[in-house]
Amino acid sequence: MRQHPIRAFMLRRRAGIAFVLATLLLAVPSVETFGQEDLVERGSEIAARECSRCHAVTQVGGSPHNKAPPFRDLPRKYPVEHLAESLAEGIVVGHNDMPEFLFEPDDIEALLAYISGLARQPQ
Numbered sequence: 001m002r003q004h005p006i007r008a009f010m011l012r013r014r015a016g017i018a019f020v021l022a023t024l025l026l027a028v029p030s031v032e033t034f035g036q037e038d039l040v041e042r043g044s045e046i047a048a049r050e051c052s053r054c055h056a057v058t059q060v061g062g063s064p065h066n067k068a069p070p071f072r073d074l075p076r077k078y079p080v081e082h083l084a085e086s087l088a089e090g091i092v093v094g095h096n097d098m099p100e101f102l103f104e105p106d107d108i109e110a111l112l113a114y115i116s117g118l119a120r121q122p123q
């Protein structure tokens with residue numbers, strides 16, 4: 001029995017949608033596993049670009065600005081959630097030497113992933 005053309009069309013379209021959904025579902029886990037390293041990588045780039053002028057942003061060395069705490073010491077002094085908050089609001093420390101930054105949530109996540117990674121490694 002031949003299918004009605006409209007019905008055949010609907011079936012094809014449904015298969016198309018299912019295919020797109022399946023592709024999306026398959027893509028999500030791989031994005032996530034790949035995401036963490038990516039995030040840290042991006043965080044390290046932001047730190048190097050925006051912060052390394054004043055802060056030590058790696059495992060070694062002192063900060064170029066003598067009052068700026070090395071990033072590897074930050075998680076010991078501040079809970080990470082507190083840092084996230086200050087970054088989101090634009091870090092305003094009671095200090096003129098620290099410029100105000102405003103970050104997108106993605107960038108904050110990246111920076112924090114990088115900073116907490118620094119602290120976890122043995123020094």
Ligand code: HEC
Pocket residue numbers: 046047050051052053054055065067068069074083091092093094095097098099101111
């Ligand atoms: C021009 C110099 C300069 C730059 C650039 C800079 N900082 Fe700072 N930062 C400072 C100084 C100085 C302090 C210490 C302020 C104080 O103790 O009063 C500080 C303190 C901090 C603190 C401690 C927060 C607090 O409340 O005391 C954090 C977190 C921080 N900086 C994050 C960053 C991040 C993230 C970047 C890059 C996006 C950055 N800083 C870029 C100079 C800088």
